Amino acid sequence: MPPAATAPTALRRALPLLAAPVAFFVAFFAVPMVVVLSSSLAAGGAPSLANYARVLLDQYHWDVLAVTFRIAALTTLAVTLLGYPLAYYLVRVVSSNALRRSCVILLLLPLFTSNIVRSFGWMILLGRNGLVNDTLVGIGLLERPVRFLGTEMGIVIGLVYILLPFIVLAVGNALATVDPTLEEASADLGASPFTTFWTVTFPLCLPGLIAGVIMVFTLAASAYVTPALLSGGKITVFPMLIFQQYSTVFDVHYGGALSITLLVFTLVLVALAGRIGNGGGDRS
Structure with a gap:
């Protein structure tokens, strides 16, 4: 049969x-x-x-x-680094392969625990007399405990712990598709390891990195549980208002x-990031 008839x-x-899947998406x-x-x-029927003017x-x-x-x-920056x-x-x-699988399992294992439980765990660790402060003071990096809870730094630490697996999986999958022979060819032509990474490896895995960055940014911008618990009521983010x-x-209505x-603002920022990333990929 011709292709037109089989379509x-x-x-x-x-x-x-x-x-x-379509019914699930719609519903x-x-x-x-x-x-x-x-x-x-809707306002007043x-x-x-x-409502938008009010916002x-x-x-x-x-x-x-x-x-x-x-x-x-x-x-997003901390998770990427x-x-x-x-x-x-x-x-x-x-x-x-066994060690790699074990590391991936350890990386994914926290995802099977609720964000609430993990956030409460960080509340204990980041407390004034928690493990983090006691360790930093004990090794001499701090003279006295610092306040993590109720600060943006504390929220970022909690979100980084929760969202780190997403960027690792996205970048790891992209790196796995890069042909090692391309890196070997670059080295054979006299390129240094840094030059090979920056001119060959990084551009090829950039789409996976951009996908991971977008995913992490949107999840962090829409997070409610972690900021609500680690902020101690001192910091308000948009999901908390909602x-x-x-x-x-x-x-x-409000x-x-x-x-x-x-x-809308998140989609605009994601679109800008995607355009910048595609521009960088075209130049490379």
Whole structure:
């Protein structure tokens, strides 16, 4: 049969397989998004942008948004600086498959624990008399305990611990697809290990790095549990405002406007990051 005739047949065969994921997407993503958007546009029983004006014309919301994205950016930077070398070590340095699997299992094991439990653990570790302060004071790096809880640094530490596996897996998968013979050819041509990494390895795994960075940034910007527990009520991020409107104030219209605002700004930043990354990939 000609290809034009087989295409409809293949499509009909694929439809039953696509029905379940499409229905899941519509029921648990599209419909809730439509509900949140419609509720954000309602005020006094009529369509209105009053909720968005309330959000965007208040300097307080801009300040909270800046704190939210600053914490997300610092978390993403820290996770990248820690996760990329770890992923490189697991893929390029560790030669034993058994050891590599063991390291990956140890990396993923915390994901089977609730964020609430892990955040409470960090509250104990980062306390004034916690293990972190006692260790830093004991080895002489600090003269007296410092306050981690209730600071942006404490929130970043908790988020880095939670989100580190995502960047390691994304970069590790990208590194695994890089043909080692390309690096060997670069070395044979006289390039130093640093030059080989920067001109061959890094550009080839850049798409995986960008995907991991985007994933970590969006998760950090939308995190609620970790900032709420580690901030001690002293720092407010946008997801905390949204949760407050839905669970305490019961203002679904204002909460919907906050949710859509956070979503739009996050998507804009992600789009900018993707464009910058693609530009860098084109130049390389």
